[in-house]
Each structure stands twice: as C-alpha cells, then as structure tokens.
Amino acid sequence: MSNITYLPGKEPDQREHRLIFKNIDREGWDNSIDCYIKDGGYEQLKKAFKMEPQAITNEVKTSGLRGRGGAGFPTGVKWGFIPPNNTKPVYLICNCDESEPGTFKDRYIVHQDPHQLIEGMIISCFAVGANTAYIYIREEFPEASGILEKAIEDARAKNFLGEDILGSGFNLEIYLHRGAGAYICGEETGLIESLEGKRPYPRIKPPYFPAALGLYMSPTIVNNVESLCHVKHIIGMGGEEYAKLGTPRNTGTRILCVSGDVKKPGYYEVEVGKITMGELLNDICGGPKDGRNFKAVIPGGSSAKIMRCEETYEIKNPDGSQRNLSFYDIPMDFDTIAACGSMAGSGGVIVMDDSRKISWVLNNINHFYAHESCGQCTPCREGSMWMRKISDRIANGEATPEDVQTLEDVAYQIDGRTVCAFGEAASWPVEAIISKFRDELEAETSEDNEYLSDEAKRQLSFINQ
Amino acid sequence: MDNNTFPPFLVTPEIDDEANKRIKQYPEEKKRSAVLPLLHIIQHNFGFINTEATEWVASKLELEPMQVHEVVSFYPGLREHAPGKYHMRVCRTLSCAMTGSAELMERLCELTGIDRSKSDSHHNPIAVSPCGQWSVEFAECLASCGTGPVCMVNDDFHEAVTPDNAQGLLDKYDSASKS
Numbered sequence: 001m002s003n004i005t006y007l008p009g010k011e012p013d014q015r016e017h018r019l020i021f022k023n024i025d026r027e028g029w030d031n032s033i034d035c036y037i038k039d040g041g042y043e044q045l046k047k048a049f050k051m052e053p054q055a056i057t058n059e060v061k062t063s064g065l066r067g068r069g070g071a072g073f074p075t076g077v078k079w080g081f082i083p084p085n086n087t088k089p090v091y092l093i094c095n096c097d098e099s100e101p102g103t104f105k106d107r108y109i110v111h112q113d114p115h116q117l118i119e120g121m122i123i124s125c126f127a128v129g130a131n132t133a134y135i136y137i138r139e140e141f142p143e144a145s146g147i148l149e150k151a152i153e154d155a156r157a158k159n160f161l162g163e164d165i166l167g168s169g170f171n172l173e174i175y176l177h178r179g180a181g182a183y184i185c186g187e188e189t190g191l192i193e194s195l196e197g198k199r200p201y202p203r204i205k206p207p208y209f210p211a212a213l214g215l216y217m218s219p220t221i222v223n224n225v226e227s228l229c230h231v232k233h234i235i236g237m238g239g240e241e242y243a244k245l246g247t248p249r250n251t252g253t254r255i256l257c258v259s260g261d262v263k264k265p266g267y268y269e270v271e272v273g274k275i276t277m278g279e280l281l282n283d284i285c286g287g288p289k290d291g292r293n294f295k296a297v298i299p300g301g302s303s304a305k306i307m308r309c310e311e312t313y314e315i316k317n318p319d320g321s322q323r324n325l326s327f328y329d330i331p332m333d334f335d336t337i338a339a340c341g342s343m344a345g346s347g348g349v350i351v352m353d354d355s356r357k358i359s360w361v362l363n364n365i366n367h368f369y370a371h372e373s374c375g376q377c378t379p380c381r382e383g384s385m386w387m388r389k390i391s392d393r394i395a396n397g398e399a400t401p402e403d404v405q406t407l408e409d410v411a412y413q414i415d416g417r418t419v420c421a422f423g424e425a426a427s428w429p430v431e432a433i434i435s436k437f438r439d440e441l442e443a444e445t446s447e448d449n450e451y452l453s454d455e456a457k458r459q460l461s462f463i464n465q
Numbered sequence: 466m467d468n469n470t471f472p473p474f475l476v477t478p479e480i481d482d483e484a485n486k487r488i489k490q491y492p493e494e495k496k497r498s499a500v501l502p503l504l505h506i507i508q509h510n511f512g513f514i515n516t517e518a519t520e521w522v523a524s525k526l527e528l529e530p531m532q533v534h535e536v537v538s539f540y541p542g543l544r545e546h547a548p549g550k551y552h553m554r555v556c557r558t559l560s561c562a563m564t565g566s567a568e569l570m571e572r573l574c575e576l577t578g579i580d581r582s583k584s585d586s587h588h589n590p591i592a593v594s595p596c597g598q599w600s601v602e603f604a605e606c607l608a609s610c611g612t613g614p615v616c617m618v619n620d621d622f623h624e625a626v627t628p629d630n631a632q633g634l635l636d637k638y639d640s641a642s643k644s
C-alpha cells in the first residue's frame with residue numbers, strides 16, 4: 001500500500017483504512033481493465049475458482065461482513081437463505097440505486113473502480129450459484145452506466161465473464177439495468193418489481209424474501225455495491241483475517257459519507273467502530289465551521305433517527321453492565337449507534353450546526369418522503385403527504401402547538417403499518433426530531449395561528465373527521 | 466406545446482437493433498423486463514415518450530400499451546412531454562439544500578425566464594423557458610451530498626454550483642444565453 005499515492009488535495013486522512021476505496025483518487029489510476037489487472041486485479045477470482053462455492057460462503061460468514069446498503073444484515077447468512085432443494089435459476093442483483101439521502105460512496109466505486117465491483121460480483125455469483133446477474137443502477141448515473149457497460153464488455157473479452165470462465169466450468173453473464181429516478185427502487189423488492197418491468201411497488205415480506213422468492217419468483221440475492229466489493233477482499237485476505245479489521249460483530253471497513261455543516265465534508269473509509277463520532281466530525285472532518293457549534297447529526301442516511309450533539313446515552317455492554325457515553329464518544333459501528341437509538345444505515349452522516357432551524361430540516365426531509373412514497377399502501381401514501389403539509393405550516397410559522405402533536409401522531413400511525421420499510425424510513429425522522437426538538441418546534445408555533453389560514457382550516461377538517 | 470428540438474418518433478433499424486439487444490438481456494419469456502431499457506432508448510433519442518412510442522414498446526414486448534404507460538407515468542425519470550434542449554435537474558434534498566440549492570434553482574429560473582409556479586411537485590407540466598432552450602426540475606438526492614449544490618444538465622453532472630455560478634453553468638451550454 002505504501003507505494004500508492006493520491007491526487008493532490010485528495011489524500012486520505014491518516015486515520016482512514018483504504019480497502020474498498022484504495023483506488024479512488026489514486027494517482028495514475030484509471031478505470032480500464034488493464035490498469036486493474038496490472039494492479040493485481042482478478043487474482044482473487046482465480047483464487048475463488050479453486051475453492052468450493054460453499055467454502056466461499058463460509059469465508060464470508062466467518063468475515064462477519066454486514067450489508068452496507070442500509071439494514072446491516074450479515075451477507076453470508078443471507079446467502080445461506082437460498083432454499084437447499086432449489087431447482088430454479090438463482091439470480092444475483094447488485095443494488096446500485098444509491099438513493100438514500102446523504103449517501104455517496106457507490107458512485108465513486110462505479111466511476112473509478114468498476115472492475116472491483118465486477119470481480120466481487122463474479123465471486124459472489126459463483127458462491128451462490130447464479131449464472132445471471134443484474135446491476136440495477138439509478139438513472140441519474142448515466143456516465144457510470146457507460147463505464148460499467150464497457151467494463152462488462154472488457155471483462156467478457158478476457159473470459160472473466162461468459163462461458164466456462166477461466167476454465168472453471170462456471171458460466172456467468174452480468175447485465176446492466178437502469179432505473180428511472182424513483183427512490184423506492186433502492187428497496188430490494190421494489191427493485192425486483194422494477195426489474196420485472198412493472199411499477200416498483202414493494203412486495204410484502206413474508207413470503208417474498210428475495211433469497212427464496214425474488215426475481216421471476218426465483219431465489220435472488222440482492223446486495224449493495226460496497227458489500228459485493230468487500231467479498232473480493234474477504235477472499236483475498238481470508239474471512240478470519242478480514243474479521244480482525246474493525247471490532248467484534250462490526251467487522252471490516254466501511255465508507256462514511258459526511259455532508260452538511262463540517263469544514264471538510266467527504267468520504268472516509270475507516271475500520272468499523274475504530275473511530276468515534278467525535279474523531280470523525282472534529283478531527284477527520286475538521287470540526288464545525290468557524291463560529292458555529294454542532295447541533296444535530298443524522299448518522300446513517302436521512303431515514304436514520306436524528307441525534308442531538310449534547311446528548312448522553314446509557315447503553316448495555318455485551319456483558320450486561322451499563323455504560324454511559326456522550327454523543328461524541330459513540331464508536332462508528334452498527335451496534336452502538338443502534339443502542340443509542342439510531343442506525344448506521346447506509347453510512348451517510350449528515351451534520352447540522354446551530355445556524356439550522358430544525359423545522360426547516362424536518363420539512364426538507366418530509367418533502368423527500370412525500371415525493372418518494374410509491375403510493376401502494378395507505379398509511380405511507382397519505383401519512384407522508386400529511387406530514388409534509390403539517391411541517392410546511394410549522395416551517396412557515398403558520399402552525400399551532402397542537403400541530404406538532406398531530407404530526408407526531410401521524411408518524412406513529414405509519415410506523416409498523418406498511419408493506420415496506422419506507423414507512424419507517426419516512427416516520428422515524430419525524431418521530432426523532434419531534435422527541436428531541438419539541439421545544440424548538442413548538443416555539444415556532446402560536447395559538448393565534450389557529451384557523452388563521454384557509455389551508456389550515458381545510459386540513460383540520462380532514463384530520464378531525 | 467412540444468418544441469421541435471427533438472426529432473419525431475421514428476424507429477430506425479439502429480434503434481430496433483438496440484432494442485433487440487436489450488430484450489436479450491432477459492429470459493425469453495420475461496421480455497417485460499425490457500420496458501425500462503426500451504423507454505430509455507426512446508427518451509434518449511426523442512427527448513420524451515409519446516403515445517406512439519408507448520405503443521411500439523408494447524408491441525415489441527407483447528404487452529398492452531397500458532402496461533407500458535403505467536410505467537412511464539410512475540417514474541420521475543421518464544417524460545411524456547418535451548423538455549428544453551438542456552434539461553437541468555437541481556438536487557433539492559437536505560445536504561444540497563443546506564448549501565443553497567433552492568437559491569440556485571431560483572437563480573436559474575431568473576436567468577432563463579422559466580416560471581416554475583405552474584408545475585406540480587412531480588414536474589408536471591415540465592417547466593420550460595419561453596425560448597424552449599432550457600427546462601428545470603428539482604431532483605431528489607443525486608448521491609453527491611458532500612459537494613453541493615449539485616445538478617445535472619442532460620447527462621452531465623456538475624458539483625458545487627453555487628447560485629453565483631448559475632450563469633457560468635448556462636454559459637457552458639449556450640453562450641447566447643448571456644443576458
């Protein structure tokens with residue numbers, strides 16, 4: 001690694017551990033297959049072909065890799081869910097929808113290092129027995145689509161794809177499938193419906209767990225771009241070595257994407273749980289802007305619950321004892337962030353300083369979810385629209401104190417009552433913002449506002465029905 | 466209303482070949498999967514997807530036109546009317562909004578004379594400038610939140626486009642837009 005240099009101004013922070021992003025912004029690097037092969041690319045694939053598919057899955061299980069797309073589900077375990085007596089074709093889908101607000105990592109992989117993804121996909125397909133794979137890529141990545149098409153073609157020309165790959169007897173085709181600008185296509189069952197040529201209405205789980213009943217009702221493994229890249233490194237290092245990176249149950253590296261009110265926003269690949277929130281925000285990202293203080297952070301994409309920077313948490317250690325920690329002490333892992341009431345999600349860390357009004361933040365988020373609800377189920381379709389309307393009123397100074405309560409009630413009527421996890425994605429931010437910033441929100445309302453606006457009157461008439 | 470920046474819908478042999486190539490990506494009996502790829506080919510060549518195009522896709526894939534239309538009408542990335550020659554998508558979502566993307570949108574509208582007030586939140590109808598050159602819409606998070614405000618112009622991606630840079634952005638596409 002020591003002979004790798006990076007473009008001026010794009011050097012990684014010393015605390016980073018570049019595995020997946022090793023070649024991002026690398027001096028003298030391009031996204032061609034020749035450059036990749038010269039750097040030792042596709043060697044892990046050759047190694048994988050000397051293994052039994054089940055042994056690859058076992059290495060991935062041993063590595064402890066947890067999905068980087070949002071839910072943090074163990075990848076090896078997911079692969080094991082393909083029914084053992086299955087006779088249908090198995091599919092693998094790479095989720096390159098990257099649409100969770102605050103997340104910008106897969107973008108760089110597919111633009112700058114597409115063969116890393118393709119190699120990871122081939123190894124994964126070999127492990128799960130898939131002879132056809134699709135990369136579902138968001139429509140807003142047109143340049144990346146071209147890059148990936150070329151990368152697939154070049155990999156095919158070298159027989160890394162196609163028939164009898166490198167004499168292994170294994171056949172695989174990878175195809176690119178472009179989305180069309182809908183956030184819900186990132187949800188794996190919505191993605192599958194979209195890939196089947198329909199509106200991307202998510203399917204209900206159970207029974208439609210993709211590993212059993214996925215694309216064309218066949219077993220289908222859906223994994224995030226970054227997760228699939230990790231597979232290549234797990235095979236390279238061995239699962240046990242990989243598991244030494246990071247912390248127990250939170251192994252490996254992950255890319256954190258920091259945006260908003262910090263001096264140095266950007267992407268930082270770190271060992272999971274080895275740095276704290278404070279180290280990330282104050283040291284790596286250079287702290288708040290001059291004259292400002294941090295106010296709140298959304299730690300894992302906009303669907304994650306917001307955290308207040310002056311909060312402290314009392315959480316349980318694995319051995320059952322209690323531990324107190326401040327917001328800045330939270331290690332950037334999966335489990336501690338969850339224990340503190342939020343989630344590591346997609347790794348998108350959105351930072352707000354004391355110049356931001358929380359009603360404005362809330363309203364921006366509500367507009368997103370109201371726009372992106374697929375409309376299939378009523379609590380989400382109607383609820384997200386009402387949440388937007390109410391927060392419009394709060395942000396515009398037209399709300400009454402009761403509106404804050406109504407907004408909270410609406411959120412809790414969505415949560416847990418919908419076909420897909422978008423329901424939680426839309427309601428958690430509202431629930432968390434209200435529970436943590438109720439005073440600030442109520443201070444922006446006034447009893448005098450009641451019945452002042454015609455719109456408020458109209459909306460109340462629906463709610464009170 | 467649709468301007469003539471784009472050629473009228475016409476299936477050339479090249480387009481038909483491209484469509485057939487895409488259809489082959491999916492199992493023989495699962496042709497329906499090629500709906501989005503075929504619609505992308507049409508939108509790329511003709512700017513938007515009209516009834517005739519919808520019917521062509523349906524016949525290619527042995528579907529009812531309605532099955533294609535319901536897809537077209539769902540996705541924000543598919544258009545049923547002509548955008549401007551340069552279609553601009555400004556990210557509206559939180560991180561970009563914090564860096565001033567709403568102000569950028571305002572500035573772009575001012576400079577191009579676009580009136581967004583008649584478009585709903587699903588960009589219907591598309592907000593096109595009086596000259597037909599430009600159109601705008603807000604997009605949701607474009608996955609580059611650390612370099613906002615970000616926007617796309619047709620297939621090009623632009624980072625850190627502050628409101629002050631709005632004119633510079635337009636100049637990249639059409640120097641005649643200078644006011």
Ligand SMILES: Cc1cc2nc3c(=O)[nH]c(=O)nc-3n(C[C@H](O)[C@H](O)[C@H](O)COP(=O)(O)O)c2cc1C
Pocket residue numbers: 066067068069070071072073075095096097098099100183184185186187188189222223224225227228420421422425
């Ligand atoms: C509303 C919603 C949006 C999602 N968007 C994405 C996305 O853009 N990219 C992604 O990889 N996963 C996304 N997911 C998670 C996927 O459903 C799925 O869990 C993931 O792709 C699995 O990959 P992993 O196990 O490698 O993380 C989303 C989930 C939900 C509920």
Ligand code: SF4
Pocket residue numbers: 184201202372373374375376377378380381418419420421422423
């Ligand atoms: S929860 Fe929302 S996004 Fe998910 S299926 Fe229901 S309406 Fe669609």
Ligand code: FES
Pocket residue numbers: 101102103556557558559560561562605606607608609610611613615
């Ligand atoms: S918020 Fe604009 S790119 Fe993510």
